[in-house]
Amino acid sequence: MAALLLSIVLPSCDNEENQPSGSGTVTVKFDNRVGDTNLNLDTEDYPYSNDLGQEFKVSMLRYYISNVKLKRTDGTYYEDEVSDDGSKGYYLVDEANPESTELNLKNVPAGDYDELSFVIGVDASRVTEGVQTGALYPANDMFWSWNAGYIFVRFEGFSPVPTETNNGVIYHIGGYKSDPSNPGLVDNIRERKIAITEGLSVKKDANPMIHLKMDLLEFFKDPNAIDFSSNASRHSPAACTDIVENYVKAFTFDHIHE
Amino acid sequence: MVICTTILAAGITGCTDEEKPVEPAFSFRKPVNFPEPVYTFENNPLTKDGFELGRRLFYDPILSSDGTISCSSCHQPVRAFSDPAHVFSIGVENRMGNRNAPPIFNLAFQKFFFWDGGVNHLDFVPINPIENELEMNSSLSSVLERLNQDDYYSGQFRKVFGKDTVDSRQMLHAMSQFLLMLVSDNSSYDKYIRNEGYLLSASEARGLNLFGQKCAHCHATDLFSDGSFRNNGLDPAFSNDPGRSRITESGADLGKFKVPSLRNIALTEPYMHDGRFASLQEVLDHYSDGVQYSPTLDPFLNQEGTLGIPLSEQEKQDIIAFLLTLTDESFIGNSQFYDPF
Numbered sequence: 001m002a003a004l005l006l007s008i009v010l011p012s013c014d015n016e017e018n019q020p021s022g023s024g025t026v027t028v029k030f031d032n033r034v035g036d037t038n039l040n041l042d043t044e045d046y047p048y049s050n051d052l053g054q055e056f057k058v059s060m061l062r063y064y065i066s067n068v069k070l071k072r073t074d075g076t077y078y079e080d081e082v083s084d085d086g087s088k089g090y091y092l093v094d095e096a097n098p099e100s101t102e103l104n105l106k107n108v109p110a111g112d113y114d115e116l117s118f119v120i121g122v123d124a125s126r127v128t129e130g131v132q133t134g135a136l137y138p139a140n141d142m143f144w145s146w147n148a149g150y151i152f153v154r155f156e157g158f159s160p161v162p163t164e165t166n167n168g169v170i171y172h173i174g175g176y177k178s179d180p181s182n183p184g185l186v187d188n189i190r191e192r193k194i195a196i197t198e199g200l201s202v203k204k205d206a207n208p209m210i211h212l213k214m215d216l217l218e219f220f221k222d223p224n225a226i227d228f229s230s231n232a233s234r235h236s237p238a239a240c241t242d243i244v245e246n247y248v249k250a251f252t253f254d255h256i257h258e
Numbered sequence: 259m260v261i262c263t264t265i266l267a268a269g270i271t272g273c274t275d276e277e278k279p280v281e282p283a284f285s286f287r288k289p290v291n292f293p294e295p296v297y298t299f300e301n302n303p304l305t306k307d308g309f310e311l312g313r314r315l316f317y318d319p320i321l322s323s324d325g326t327i328s329c330s331s332c333h334q335p336v337r338a339f340s341d342p343a344h345v346f347s348i349g350v351e352n353r354m355g356n357r358n359a360p361p362i363f364n365l366a367f368q369k370f371f372f373w374d375g376g377v378n379h380l381d382f383v384p385i386n387p388i389e390n391e392l393e394m395n396s397s398l399s400s401v402l403e404r405l406n407q408d409d410y411y412s413g414q415f416r417k418v419f420g421k422d423t424v425d426s427r428q429m430l431h432a433m434s435q436f437l438l439m440l441v442s443d444n445s446s447y448d449k450y451i452r453n454e455g456y457l458l459s460a461s462e463a464r465g466l467n468l469f470g471q472k473c474a475h476c477h478a479t480d481l482f483s484d485g486s487f488r489n490n491g492l493d494p495a496f497s498n499d500p501g502r503s504r505i506t507e508s509g510a511d512l513g514k515f516k517v518p519s520l521r522n523i524a525l526t527e528p529y530m531h532d533g534r535f536a537s538l539q540e541v542l543d544h545y546s547d548g549v550q551y552s553p554t555l556d557p558f559l560n561q562e563g564t565l566g567i568p569l570s571e572q573e574k575q576d577i578i579a580f581l582l583t584l585t586d587e588s589f590i591g592n593s594q595f596y597d598p599f
Binding site: 084085127128129130131132133137138139140141143145146147148182183184185186236237238239 | 380381385386389390397399402425430431434503504506508
């Protein structure tokens with residue numbers, strides 16, 4: 001408990017304006033890509049192929065990012081503020097909304113950082129505390145009504161391969177519940193740690209950008225080849241564990257804009 | 259009783275529009291014989307106006323895609339907010355649901371909602387019927403659009419929550435405020451157990467005693483449910499409705515459903531998740547003679563190789579007599595919970 005309090009208190013201390021070295025804003029850009037090409041939504045043809053050679057196109061890609069942290073070279077952390085009502089610290093990245101692909105981390109203390117980490121998904125407390133606000137509005141269509149909880153990652157597209165779903169490939173991925181007495185409950189919350197290989201130097205009033213690549217092909221590749229021909233419409237935590245295992249690696253460091 | 263009085267007192271002042279009166283204390287009171295509530299009140303402070311807004315939403319078909327279905331279509335106050343007419347309730351375009359609409363009361367004390375417990379916080383409960391295509395067939399975003407275009411709601415929401423646009427948080431908080439106040443704690447049984455002047459008849463007293471031995475294992479506490487999920491032996495297999503395992507995706511939960519409260523049970527027939535039993539007699543006949551084995555059958559119903567709960571006809575009559583003392587006339591008669599339109 002003490003450790004938890006400390007971790008909450010520390011970054012807000014950093015936010016004080018009387019920090020001698022000052023602070024800046026760090027933008028984290030999520031660049032959604034498909035292999036070497038940019039991700040385009042709602043294309044006429046099927047421009048992409050998974051590892052099994054099955055063609056596909058994409059109509060929707062949204063995901064929640066939360067609990068963003070930056071590790072300093074001395075091993076301490078900047079933690080993005082998380083508010084009780086969910087209005088701060090939770091981000092919905094939506095490929096259809098370019099603004100949403102850039103997260104602004106405010107009041108990052110000046111210093112040198114070498115690792116970015118974040119959670120793909122929304123932790124249990126945002127459900128057990130009741131209805132939330134900001135990116136977590138249930139009206140954002142990223143919420144399961146019948147099995148209350150957030151859809152962490154929502155992928156929708158089409159492929160010529162599946163027939164039972166009228167060519168639809170729909171993966172709604174969530175699942176935050178865990179209970180030792182119930183092994184059936186699947187917790188799909190994953191943390192991704194990404195080394196900032198170039199190093200990130202934050203200075204007073206500067207606004208550097210960490211440019212990340214998010215490669216959609218990784219969703220379907222390794223270690224689990226995802227076959228679009230069956231089980232192409234998935235809407236439950238257990239149905240998506242293979243994709244979750246894959247997609248953690250989809251997020252990688254690309255470069256820094258000063 | 260305390261709760262009803264509070265709302266009544268608050269109701270008198272709530273009608274004045276000109277001068278805003280000092281709002282009387284409006285708070286949730288835990289009945290003395292109930293366990294502690296689990297709702298996160300600290301995130302959603304109750305107010306009289308918030309309650310009234312929630313009440314209006316509950317009775318307003320604006321929540322459904324075609325403006326025909328309100329919460330009250332399937333949850334009517336005179337039946338302790340259950341459906342008086344249907345085994346499976348009817349949604350938009352006469353679509354038929356697939357589970358029996360449960361009654362609504364004492365929600366502040368529940369950790370899980372719906373027969374399969376898929377929702378684990380009261381705030382999220384209304385989203386389920388709003389978005390279910392067999393029920394209201396709408397979406398939260400389109401409901402919010404309609405509320406924001408409605409002069410009454412946009413004005414009232416601004417008054418209660420102080421924001422210019424109605425959002426899903428305010429809407430669901432208002433609905434929770436109404437639902438939380440639906441406390442049923444004033445049955446004859448309550449008056450007996452709290453020494454408020456009700457004396458059990460000989461049959462009711464025998465029924466209470468039998469209930470303690472044969473039913474309270476699951477229908478525990480003065481909520482008359484332990485809140486757990488159990489397979490009570492309705493069928494040998496559950497291909498139609500897997501129950502709790504739909505949520506947990508665990509075979510160990512196949513055929514398990516939430517143990518319902520037995521308060522107001524005389525008003526809420528038909529019984530079970532699929533409404534298969536029309537009377538309390540049929541329910542007790544099931545427990546004495548109808549329990550069917552399956553691997554997830556509750557162990558309490560399968561003791562020493564005997565399925566079910568042994569009950570004589572006299573014992574059944576006594577238990578039913580006791581169950582009738584759980585009807586709360588003041589709850590179903592409380593006009594503060596009725597249709598405001």
